[in-house]
Amino acid sequence: MDMKTRCYDRVMQLVHKGVDIPNPLTIDLGDEVNIDRISASDVKIYPGCRIYGKDTVISAKSRIGYEAPATIDNCQLGPGVELKGGYFNRSVFLANANMGSGAQVREGCILEEEAGGAHCVGLKQTILFPFVTLGSLINFCDCLMAGGTSRKDHSEVGSSYIHFNFTPDGDKATASLIGDVPRGVMLNQPAIFLGGQGGIVGPIRMGYGNVVAANSVLRNDFTEDNRLIIGKIYPGKTVRFRPKAYPNIRHMVENNILYIANLLALEEWYIHVRGPFFDSQEFGRLIFTGVIDKLDLGKTERIKRLHAVAEKVTIPTKEGVPSGSDATGRNELFERFAEIEGLFTTGIKEAGLEKGRDVFLSAFNKARRDNVTDYISVIQGLPSEVSKMGTAWLQGLVKTLCEDAGRILPSLKLFSR
Numbered sequence: 001m002d003m004k005t006r007c008y009d010r011v012m013q014l015v016h017k018g019v020d021i022p023n024p025l026t027i028d029l030g031d032e033v034n035i036d037r038i039s040a041s042d043v044k045i046y047p048g049c050r051i052y053g054k055d056t057v058i059s060a061k062s063r064i065g066y067e068a069p070a071t072i073d074n075c076q077l078g079p080g081v082e083l084k085g086g087y088f089n090r091s092v093f094l095a096n097a098n099m100g101s102g103a104q105v106r107e108g109c110i111l112e113e114e115a116g117g118a119h120c121v122g123l124k125q126t127i128l129f130p131f132v133t134l135g136s137l138i139n140f141c142d143c144l145m146a147g148g149t150s151r152k153d154h155s156e157v158g159s160s161y162i163h164f165n166f167t168p169d170g171d172k173a174t175a176s177l178i179g180d181v182p183r184g185v186m187l188n189q190p191a192i193f194l195g196g197q198g199g200i201v202g203p204i205r206m207g208y209g210n211v212v213a214a215n216s217v218l219r220n221d222f223t224e225d226n227r228l229i230i231g232k233i234y235p236g237k238t239v240r241f242r243p244k245a246y247p248n249i250r251h252m253v254e255n256n257i258l259y260i261a262n263l264l265a266l267e268e269w270y271i272h273v274r275g276p277f278f279d280s281q282e283f284g285r286l287i288f289t290g291v292i293d294k295l296d297l298g299k300t301e302r303i304k305r306l307h308a309v310a311e312k313v314t315i316p317t318k319e320g321v322p323s324g325s326d327a328t329g330r331n332e333l334f335e336r337f338a339e340i341e342g343l344f345t346t347g348i349k350e351a352g353l354e355k356g357r358d359v360f361l362s363a364f365n366k367a368r369r370d371n372v373t374d375y376i377s378v379i380q381g382l383p384s385e386v387s388k389m390g391t392a393w394l395q396g397l398v399k400t401l402c403e404d405a406g407r408i409l410p411s412l413k414l415f416s417r
Contacts, residue, residue, distance in 0.1 A: 003031075006031070007027075007028060007029050007031075008024065008025065010029050010031075010033075010035060011024045011027045011029050012024055013035055014029075014035055014038060014045075017035075017040040018040035018041070018043075019038060019039075019040060019043045019044075019045060020042075020043065020044040020045070021044075021045050022044075022046065022047060023047040026047040026048050026049075027045060027047075027048075027049055027050075027051070028049075028050040028051070028052075029050075029051050030050075030051065030052040030053065032052070032053065032054040033051055033052065033053065033054065033056055034054065034056075037056065037057045037058070037283060037286065038051075038056075038057075038058045039058060039059050039060040039062070039282055039283070041060035041061065041282070042060055042061045043058055043059075043060065043061070043062050043063075043064075044062075044063050044064070044066075045064045045065060046063075046064065046065035046066050046069075046070075047065070047069070048065060048068075048069030048070075049064050049065040049069055049070050049071070049072070050069070050070075050071040050072070050073075051064075051072050052071070052072065052073040052074070053072070053073045053074030053075070053090075054074070055074045055076070055286075055290065056072060056073070056074055056075055056076070057075075057076040057077060057283045057286045057287060057290065058072070058077045058081075059077055059078050059079045059080075059081070059281065059282055059283055059287070060079045060080075060282055061079050061080045062077050062079070062080065062081045062082070062083075063081075063082045063083070063084075064082075064083050065083070065084070065085055066082070066084050066085070067084040067085040067100065067101035067119075068084065068085025068086070068101040068102065069085060070083050070084070070085050070086055070087075070088065071086075071087045071088065071089075072088050073087075073088065073089045073090065074089065074090045075088050075089065075090065075091050075092065075093065075290075076091075076092045076093070076283075076286060076287045076290035076291075077093050077287075078092075078093060078094040078095040078096075078097070078113075078281065078287055079095050079096070079281065079282070080095055080096040081093040081094075081095070081096065081097050081098065082096075082097075082098040082099070082116075083098070083099050083103070084098070084099060084100050084101045084103075085100070085101030085102060085103065086099065086101060086102050086103030086104055086105070087103070087104050087105070087106075088103070088105045089105065089106050089107055090106075090107035090108065090294070090297070091105050091106070091107065091108065091109035091110065091111070091123075091294065092109070092110045092111070092287065092290045092291050092294055093111045094110075094111065094112045094113050094115075094287070095113045095114070096113055096114045097111040097112070097113065097114065097115050097116050098114075098116035098117075099111075099116055099117050099121060100116075100117060100118040100119035100120075100121070100136070101119050101120075102119045102120035102121075103117065103119075103120070103121050103122075103123075104121075104122045104123070105121075105122075105123045105124075105126075106122075106123065106124035106125075106141075107124065107125070107294075107297060108124060108125040108126075108294050108297040108298050108301060109123050109124065109125065109126045109127070109128075109294065110126075110127045110128070110291060110294050110295070111128045112127075112128060112129050112130045112132075113130040113131070113375070113376055114130055114131050114151055114154075115128035115129065115130060115131060115132045115133070116128075116133060116134070117133070117134035117135070117136075117138065118134065118135050118136040118159070119136045119137075120136055120137050120138075121134050121136070121137075121138045121139075121140065122138065122139045122140070122141065123140055123141060124141040124142065125141060125142050125175070125297070125298055125301050126140055126141055126142065126143050126144075126145075127143070127144040127145070127266070127298070128145055129144075129145065129146035129147070129148075129155075129179070129184050129185070129187075130148075130187060130376060131148045131149070131150060131151055131153075131154035131155070132145050132146070132147070132148065132154060132155045132156075132157075133154050133155070133156050133157070134156075134157045134161075135156070135157060135158050135159035135160075135161070135196060136159045136160075137159050137160045138157060138159065138160070138161045138162070139161075139162045139163065140157060140161065140162075140163050141163060141165050142163065142165040142172065142174055142175040142176070142202060143163050143175065143176050143177075143178060143200075143202075144175070144176075144177055144178065144179070144180075144181070144259070144262065144263075145157070145178040145179060145192070146178070146179030146180065146181070146183075146184025146185075146189065146192075146208075147178075147179045147184065147189050147190060147191045147192040147208050147209075148187075148189070148190075148191035148192075149187060149188060149189075149191075149380065153191055154191055155178075155179070155191045155192040155193070156191065156192075156193050156194070157194045157196075158193075158194060158195045158196025158197065158198065158214060159196045159197070160196050160197045161194055161196060161197070161198055161199060162198075162199040162200075163176060163199065163200050163202055164199055164200065164201045164202060165202050168241070168243075169243060169244055169246075169312065171305065171308065171309050171312075172305045172308075173203065173252055173256050173302075173305040173306045173308070173309045174201075174202035174203045174252075174305075175202060175203055175255075175256065175259045175302055175305075176200055176202040176203050176204045176205070176206070176255075176259075177203075177204075177205045177206070177255070177258060177259055177262060178192055178194075178200075178205075178206045179192060179206065179207075179208055180205075180262055180398075181262040181263075181265040181266045181269065181394060181398070182262075182265060182390075182391045182392075182393075182394035182395040182398060183208065183391055185266070185269050185273075185379070185390070185394070186379060186382070186387045186390060186391060187376065187379050187380050188380065188387060189208040189209070190208045190209030190225065190226065191208075191209070192206060192208060192209065192210050192211075193210070193211045193212065194212045195211075195212050195213050195214030195215065195216060196214050196215075197214050197215045198212060198213075198214060198215055198216045198217055198218075198231065199217045199218070200217070200218045201217065201218065201219045203251075203252060203255035203256060203259065204218060204219070204220065204221050204222070204255065205221045205222070205223050205255060205258065206218075206221070206222050206223070207222060207223050207224050207225040207226075207227070208225045208226075209225045209226035209227075210222055210224075210225065210226065210227050210228075210229055211227075211228050211229065212229045212230075212231070213228070213229065213230040213231065215231070216229065216230055216231025217231050218231055219232075221251075221255075244312055244313070246309075246313050246330070249309075249313060249326060249329065249330055249333070249412070250326070250329070250412050250413070250414065252309065253306070253309075253333060253409070253412060253414065254402075254414050254415060256302060256305075256306045257340075257401070257402055257405045257414065258398070258402060259302055260299060260302045260303065260306075260344050260401075261344075261397070261398040261401040261402055262398060263295055263298050263299050263302070264299070264344065264348065264397065264398075264401065265394040265397050265398050266295060267292065267295045267296075267299075268357070268394065268397060269394065270288070270291055270292065270295070271292075272357060272361060273361070273364065273390075274288075274375060275288060276372045277372050277373070277374075277375040277378075279372065280372050280373045299344060299345075303340075303341050303344060303345070306337075306340075307337055307341065309333075310333045310334045310337040311334060313330040313331075313333060313334065314330060314331050314334045315327040315330055315331060326412075328411040329409065329411035329412035329413075332409050332410075332411045332412065333409060333412065336408050336409060339408045340405060340408055340409070343401065343404055343405060343408065344401070348397060348400060348401060353393065353396050353397055353400060356389075356392060356393040356396055357393045359389060359393075360386070360389040360390045360392075360393045363385075363386045363389055364382070364386060364390065367381070367382050367383060367386050368381075368382075402414070402415050403415070
């Protein structure tokens, strides 16, 4: 049997089990794809699509390629996901997430419930919490964005927006926190609005409820909540460019450490809180495993990118003494980076944090009343005191990791303000 015939036969197996494929001859289905991981319940795959990857999962009521051909490669799709056209690689889409045509979603992305984007959106190593919506013609790689409480009250990124994630020195230690994990997972924070035709020069941090005026390019942190932000317009000028100057090395290191700590907090949330909700879904454990894999990819990527900076920032010493006001801190980052990496790869096991987690989980399990099917309604229905307990647990984890990093790199005086 030749490959073309084998592919057609496997596509017809999907048709016979109930998958709606209007034109089977146009579908390319990789030999490695496990067709038992493609639901027979109201799934539709439109003409011209390509399905690859041994880890691919497609759940009930998913729609693939309605607006244009779509390629899915080792992605995990929850129920009701719509990928209308484009390329989707090693990413997870939870219930009712969606992307318009022309999308390019590369490895390490997690789109939680009802998050999505319009046409021509590029993502990589991006995490969107529930309801977050991206307009059209957007490049939004290396970000985590939260905020909003529903599809009518969601965080929004306007069309033609860019997260600038590559520096003139060739660095990508530039991931930005738009919102955060400890408050964001409670699904009760004000929405964030990033006006169109604008951008963020990563890495920055932003608080909840902020509205950024259109055509603004942000270069600084805005950690306060509920602010109207109008980007500064810089006068035109020409100055000498100094490669590898790193004038804001402390800011870069701080924000990278905070980002990685937030990824660990989100992993803890999935393991201890979200896990049981996946068990009630078709292919739920496979999707959960996919999420954990993407979080691990994210941690690995951020550590790798920060390590690349650490290897470039060292300053030669003069008579045994580094020259420059921040030279000691820069050299310390290089010399002790293995300790920073160990801090984030071994996890955190402190009794105080475990106690806070267990107290929250006890209250959480009582509040959800055995409901492990509707994650969104359970989280949004938590009493405020329970939500605050969960936030305190995750904030404690983030704070502890940041303080530990500060002790490893004392010369940079991280998080001392």
